[in-house]
Amino acid sequence: MTSSLKMNRQAMVSFLQTEFPQYVGEVSEVEANYSLLRQPINETHLRPGGTVSGPTLMALADVALYVAILSKIGPVALAVTTDFTIHFLNKPRADRAIMAKASLLKQGKRLVIGEVELYSEGETDLVAHVVATYSVPPLK
Amino acid sequence: MTSSLKMNRQAMVSFLQTEFPQYVGEVSEVEANYSLLRQPINETHLRPGGTVSGPTLMALADVALYVAILSKIGPVALAVTTDFTIHFLNKPRADRAIMAKASLLKQGKRLVIGEVELYSEGETDLVAHVVATYSVPPLK
Amino acid sequence: MTSSLKMNRQAMVSFLQTEFPQYVGEVSEVEANYSLLRQPINETHLRPGGTVSGPTLMALADVALYVAILSKIGPVALAVTTDFTIHFLNKPRADRAIMAKASLLKQGKRLVIGEVELYSEGETDLVAHVVATYSVPPLK
Amino acid sequence: MTSSLKMNRQAMVSFLQTEFPQYVGEVSEVEANYSLLRQPINETHLRPGGTVSGPTLMALADVALYVAILSKIGPVALAVTTDFTIHFLNKPRADRAIMAKASLLKQGKRLVIGEVELYSEGETDLVAHVVATYSVPPLK
Numbered sequence: 001m002t003s004s005l006k007m008n009r010q011a012m013v014s015f016l017q018t019e020f021p022q023y024v025g026e027v028s029e030v031e032a033n034y035s036l037l038r039q040p041i042n043e044t045h046l047r048p049g050g051t052v053s054g055p056t057l058m059a060l061a062d063v064a065l066y067v068a069i070l071s072k073i074g075p076v077a078l079a080v081t082t083d084f085t086i087h088f089l090n091k092p093r094a095d096r097a098i099m100a101k102a103s104l105l106k107q108g109k110r111l112v113i114g115e116v117e118l119y120s121e122g123e124t125d126l127v128a129h130v131v132a133t134y135s136v137p138p139l140k
Numbered sequence: 141m142t143s144s145l146k147m148n149r150q151a152m153v154s155f156l157q158t159e160f161p162q163y164v165g166e167v168s169e170v171e172a173n174y175s176l177l178r179q180p181i182n183e184t185h186l187r188p189g190g191t192v193s194g195p196t197l198m199a200l201a202d203v204a205l206y207v208a209i210l211s212k213i214g215p216v217a218l219a220v221t222t223d224f225t226i227h228f229l230n231k232p233r234a235d236r237a238i239m240a241k242a243s244l245l246k247q248g249k250r251l252v253i254g255e256v257e258l259y260s261e262g263e264t265d266l267v268a269h270v271v272a273t274y275s276v277p278p279l280k
Numbered sequence: 281m282t283s284s285l286k287m288n289r290q291a292m293v294s295f296l297q298t299e300f301p302q303y304v305g306e307v308s309e310v311e312a313n314y315s316l317l318r319q320p321i322n323e324t325h326l327r328p329g330g331t332v333s334g335p336t337l338m339a340l341a342d343v344a345l346y347v348a349i350l351s352k353i354g355p356v357a358l359a360v361t362t363d364f365t366i367h368f369l370n371k372p373r374a375d376r377a378i379m380a381k382a383s384l385l386k387q388g389k390r391l392v393i394g395e396v397e398l399y400s401e402g403e404t405d406l407v408a409h410v411v412a413t414y415s416v417p418p419l420k
Numbered sequence: 421m422t423s424s425l426k427m428n429r430q431a432m433v434s435f436l437q438t439e440f441p442q443y444v445g446e447v448s449e450v451e452a453n454y455s456l457l458r459q460p461i462n463e464t465h466l467r468p469g470g471t472v473s474g475p476t477l478m479a480l481a482d483v484a485l486y487v488a489i490l491s492k493i494g495p496v497a498l499a500v501t502t503d504f505t506i507h508f509l510n511k512p513r514a515d516r517a518i519m520a521k522a523s524l525l526k527q528g529k530r531l532v533i534g535e536v537e538l539y540s541e542g543e544t545d546l547v548a549h550v551v552a553t554y555s556v557p558p559l560k
Contacts, residue, residue, distance in 0.1 A: 086224050131551055245406055251555070334504070365503065368500070368502055
């Protein structure tokens, strides 16, 4: 996990605006060891009972890992999710943004495995944990 | 897996319209052994390259298993996803609906485990496979 | 999933005896659509309470998928497990063999994904369900 | 994750010797935030190519999480694995012990979710990562 960054936060924000205009969350940090995303929560993300929907958390975690991977291998690469496992841990707060902190467990030549910790902004308990694999094109 | 149905297709459609108005897919079949959902695909579900986004598949699978569980335990129960594992298998077609066939592997008193096969309508290859656990309130 | 068999049951038994002498279970069937293994259970596999240990089930499922993969790609290939998810469903019987039926969900050029159903011999309820990915060398 | 320890390392070693005599590894540390196990590797754990077998890693991770859970809820409880997901990351060394560091992601009333990092002793790269759920009897 010693490889340096190929995209910083500003490069990532520009890339997402062009390639994933549907992503409306924020890229808070892109560091060598992790990327941190922030997803504001509104009515469309809520489920009955006033909690954030599971698919909202899944989609955010998927983008967060994608960002963490691209920050290492650069914007030209096409990373495809091959497996994705989420454990739901605590009920998210309906009145706070969800934060997703993604880090890589292994950066292989063809497979990259990472994990994501999701939590309500300002809280310490995790609302969910993700581990997932992405297939990436061979690096030159 | 011998328990009979507590909600049929029509009851399920009505329930979802009331409780999950945000779900815009169709409930095609609710049988004793499985439930089948159909999700029409439009521009909002696509990723660059003309494929259906992973979160679209995840969200559909989550609803499909929810339907399969409620068909067995009835509409009053609150089922909460505790873990969810998806493997992406083949690229979905952008011009076809996604079908999700959900069946239960175990219907326990507190935990229900099920799997979902996702495929493009009219195709035989799976685009994704899901296995997930739901926590349900104790049945009386 | 239309590819034919490259190893039949007898070829598989011989291969395992040479390459995996530590595997002491039986290869019951090797078919185009699935492989079936049978693991006799003795005291060394049991946990307090008279149930089969989780690691016994995991190890059996891992071999069963390995057999299902090799039956398709042949004995020369080196298949490596990359991810493995097991859900424990029902308590296995201590006095019966465990059967593992493995089938492939996708046979890709580099990644093969499969699932395994585990059950006590003669029973219909599953004791566990596995889905896993194997990395295989590129086929020529 | 603020609950204190109900079993320290010495209590855990005694408990395992009585209840799980088949476990031959070592309990190196039992701390409030994690438990660390050490599994010496011998010929019986190896696979062709001189690597530690996947089932060896799975079995060790399962015990490590079991220890981490019992350290929090005490020796009387019966914890049962309900799901278990492992990602294999790097080839373990055949000539070193495997270390398993287990920590809890959530300690619920009925479900406990934890993760395990596995690595060859003295190395920094992970050989595998596990996330798993255990069902525990309700605490009084």
